[in-house]
Amino acid sequence: MKFEMEYFDVREIRFSEKTRFSDGLLSIDKNELIRQLSSDDRIAVIDIELVRPGENARITNVLDIIEPRIKTGVESYFPGMLRWPGPSGEGVTRVLRGATVFEIGAAQGFIGGLVDMDGNGAPLTPYSKTHNVCLLTAPGAGTSLVEYGLALKQAGCKASVYLAAATKGVTPDEAQIFDLDLGKQETSLPRVGYLFQLHSHGDSREPFVYGDNSRHYYPTILHPNEILDGAIVCGHYNLSVAIKNYTYSLLNHPVVAGLYKRHGKELCFGGVVITPEPTSMTDIKRTSMMAANLLKNVLHVDGVILTKEGGGHTDVDLMQNCDECEKLGIRTVLVDNEWLGPDGAGEMPLLAGSDNADAMVSVGNIDAVVDLLPMGRIVGGRAMHDFPGPLDGQLRMPLRFLATAISQIGSNHLTTEGR
């Protein structure tokens, strides 16, 4: 499977009469973009605001972050969400690199997070360095939470495609080819796979794979290209912000991209299995057995990286998957966050453990307290779930309220160190 990614580097964004991209400047016709998103009466797009890298600004009620992309030829993206039929991972994809679309909204039952572009919070998120196009939304009258979430996902995806369309006819700054044959490869390099757990605990609490909820899947092999090219998008609106994977990080999946980068040099990339995180022990045992079998006997890997999505329950999946893989002789590394209390001195509350989990990577203590400086500009509202506000002043809050500070798939550099 082979596709080409064309990168268009965004160095500046501004509102303008006409949406276009030229010389690193993304000009956006705000009224036209709002019009494009207003055909869905489940959602009201109230306004769009632009936030720039390093600006003295705080973005609140952040629900998802998407990279603007479009597939050349079909001139759409996100198979199963915006277009049908799929598949992703072939052809040419154009990317507005350095720009994002923020889905923003507040409703009782939605859990949004906060992104600081400046101060102590800025180094904790990759999105303090990007040009962020913020969609400020509210639910349409009489719309259920689930429907509002689905409409917001549509709006975010549409806005992403709308912006990326402006690259048509422009010469890219860089192009990269993703070409990987998962068939039998003659190599002495260690063959490494990736087992990607997807949260699957109900509506508004799970991602979409080709447009369908993750809970409808059994362990499934995806070609790495499919993940890097939009097959999975974030669908969580009612899940704590630190324990979900944002669409932007899925599109630039750090484990998949990292294994790709080292393929043929230090290792042989053997493929990816995605697997749900069921809610019953029986189902967890069944899926972990099936996932390990796919890795061992279909993809023939000797080592695997496991990541989870979600809270404490999903450690059960992580440990079961670890055990089933090790049982078949596949060496495992697990990526997990820690819950150690505000001072980092607490004992980790763990629902499951395994003697096989002897090689783990920490993405940080989710409870650690951060002090955030006051910000001159607030985008997204002055109050947030669990935070009555005002949010523009100096804030002291646990890391778990900062959207994207914890990345369970390992996008970030945060970790813990003994003290």
Added chain:
Amino acid sequence: MLRIIHYVNQFFGQIGGEDKAGVPPMVIDGPVGPGLLIDRILKDRGRVVATVLCGDNYFSEEMEAASQALLDMIGARPCDLFIAGPAFNAGRYGIACGEMTRRVQDELGLPAVTGMFPENPGVDLYRKGIYIIETGNTAVGMPKAMPKMIDLGIRLFGREPIGGPEAEGYLPRGIKQNVLASKSAAERAVDLLLKKMKGVPFRTEILLPDLDVVSPAPAVADLKGATIALVTEGGLVPRENPDNIESARASRWAKYRVADLAAHGAEEFQSVHRGFDTVFVNEDPNRLLPVDVMEDLEREGVFKSLFPDFLVTTGVATTMDNARRIGREMARELALANVSGVLLTST
């Protein structure tokens, strides 16, 4: 010029050996014993302004009174940094150094540091809250230990960032601090996996705690004579949440009347739990806590009586300390009321 107050026992304070272990707290102007070494190391950067001293036996027998008396002596003098010991492998001295370092730091707000051999019993008692420089097991290690203690103390005084235990030479305090690594977690995961696959030494970033495995209690022998209580971690509370039960990471629990829940249901009760979709429970709380069925079974005589209160907390990433405490408190309450069995519902 850094002003240091130094704590020693009777032996290092040159009062005497085991026969003088009963001497009460006292203060001496200037340095004594290892305090002279502190002055030599610091040269014109600082000096020991006073030495506080107590016999090891006196301290261990009268810990509260002795440490308070010493604390008063220290608090009465100008001081920038407190140094205790080092105690090496001397057990009573180690505990005294640990206790004084902790109290001076926490109650006087002064930077404080001590030193011990890793197997000193004072280490396990005090490592969590204070900096203990790792030393050898006898006073032969003094010339190596003291400069490290002073260096760390000076940097604590200057409120400089303190690095990890290995770099700084202190015993791990059981604290894990968030830091930014040079590589992303995904890159580190690949590095770690390649090491593990090659069979070369590797180091995990998370050491899993031992799991408490709770074996199920034996069945209630005489169900017909039993009082059964309802307990849940599902966060079911009156609508105004009068006891402020947290929606996650709970530290509290509460009890409410089963009769109120039976009479008013979703009109007056809701789940504040943040770990699951509460829509269905908030439509009908019996889905979380089966009061309806339990009342039927009580009427049918399957068991004798339903305990009039139900106990509730929220079970979402609760710290182990709080979870254990909440469990103990609930169990005590129910045992005192002669409850014979509990239906514990989990989400």
